[in-house]
Amino acid sequence: MKGTALDEVNSERSEIASWYAGKNVLITGATGFMGKVLVEKLLRSCPHIKGLYLIVRPKKGLTAEARKHQYFKCVIFHKILDANPDIVNKVHVIKGDLLEDDLGINIDESKHLITNIEIIFHCAANVRFDQPLRPMVEMNVVGTLKLLKLAEKMENLKSFAYVSTTYCQCNESVLEEHAYPAPQDPYEIIEMIKNLNDQSLAEITPTLLNGLPNTYAYSKALTEDLINRYEKKLPIVVVRPSIVTAAMEEPLPGWIEGVNGPTGLMIGAARGVIRSMHCNPDYASTVIPVDKAINGMIVAAYNRAHSETDCIEFSNLCGSNKGLISWGESIETGKRLFYQTPLSLALWYPDGSIKKELLSSLDLCHIFPLFTSLYYRFSFIALRTQAIFSESAE
Incomplete structure (x- = not known):
């Protein structure tokens, strides 16, 4: 992939890195596999970025600073910390939880995010393929809805990148870069989750899936449909990586x-x-190395901010059937x-x-x-x- 737009992110002199300079970025799912690589990439290749705000679930007995110290012990951060130990000051841990009301963020921090955030990367998700319907919908669909409502209040938002999957539409022989209707209305499913018990949900789940392989793919299809309702309201790009696997080149x-x-x-x-x-x-074998997927996400957010359309954009981060x-x-x-x-x-x-x-x-x-x-x-x-x-x- 060398020589493509994805590799332009690798130079801090690039147009993409220059655009990220001076901006504040909100990231969900930063403690996950892709989230960590995203944080490392932004700090290393966009060193003039103003701040990264990570929504992290509270952990008993650990302050936000303790969580941050623990976070940066990961081996992928060693290189950038050796080069510039003070770069961690750009990272701010926000206690929050997508399962809580108002994302579990306190009023003062919420006001700060509304005023200062310009870019959002929504990576957080329940990625367990064997989960029942309720936790999948609560995290992936309802959690995203709460973040969208917060994003609507943001005064300077330029790009909202939602991480989906190419497998959200398994029934399609070719996945085009546009919106697809979900098997059911996402708002109706949210209400159903509130009103039905676990046994009833388990009984109707096979019918709801409508041919999709699991509740994960189903919840992503619902979420894409939900996000599509925010067309013309927010500058959204939906990125769909395929099966994400180990790094090809970076960070290690x-x-x-x-x-x-x-x-x-x-x-x-x-x-x-x-x-x-x-x-x-x-x-x-439709796999993509995590570093290539992250580069694609960063570029997609940049492209969305520079797009003249009000429509939601879609970016499939995968190979075609040719050459794989x-x-x-x-x-x-x-x-x-x-x-x-x-x-x-x-x-x-x-x-x-x-x-x-x-x-x-x-x-x-x-x-x-x-x-x-x-x-x-x-x-x-x-x-x-x-x-x-x-x-x-x-």
Whole structure:
């Protein structure tokens, strides 16, 4: 991607870095994987930025300053802190919670944000794919609505970047850069969440999903629809990264936090724990390194501020089907590398595979390990019995 607009962010002399200079930025989800990379990138490549305001949930026994000190212990910040230790003074931790009324922000800090914030990056989200509907809607939909209401009051807001996902519209064969209607009205779903109990919600969830794979994708589709209602009210850009994975170049090549997504899959396969993945091996591996996704977000916010339209803009941060390697090729490359540099604590050979047929995948995931376990269990029983007879004979 060198030579593209994404790499213009890398130079503090660039037009993009110059635009961010002197501006105050509000970030939600700053303690997450993408949020940390975003904060590091803005501090390093836009060093003349005025301030970063991070909405962080309160932690018992820790002041805002203590949270900030803890935050900057992360290894990705070491380089910029060595070069300029005072740069942390640009970062301000705001105690808040998207699940609380008025985002849990006190009146004085809320007034300060309304007066001073010019750019918003809304990265916070519940990204658990196995969550029931209620926590997903409360965090991803209602939390976003609260932030939109705060943004409406901001006097100098130039750009509001909302982080969605390319998988919010899984039913579309081609994802265009425009708005799509949600399966249901987001305001009606919000009211439903308030009035129904968990059992009732669980019973109707499959119908509500309408073909979407999980409540995460569903909540993102609802949120995009909700945001679209703010067209002409706020300068919004919806950025849709695909599957975000480890850094390609910065802040550290290969850096990732946690083992979710493809990284967790690869580690499990490398240790011999994951033996099979139910997937079409010919499908494109639509992953994007976190640094490229963050560069795209920064550029998208810049472009939205310079757009002459009042319409909401959309930016898909992903590759097309052309030129991407397939999931099958990804797995084979991973196996080759893991044989060259095996992981410690491996339980089995890294010999997993992709199975297009569900039954074949289940065989490898459950039936083969079951028979292997039974074989060794009875083998050990036989050995133990033989040892007992030997002791008796003596």
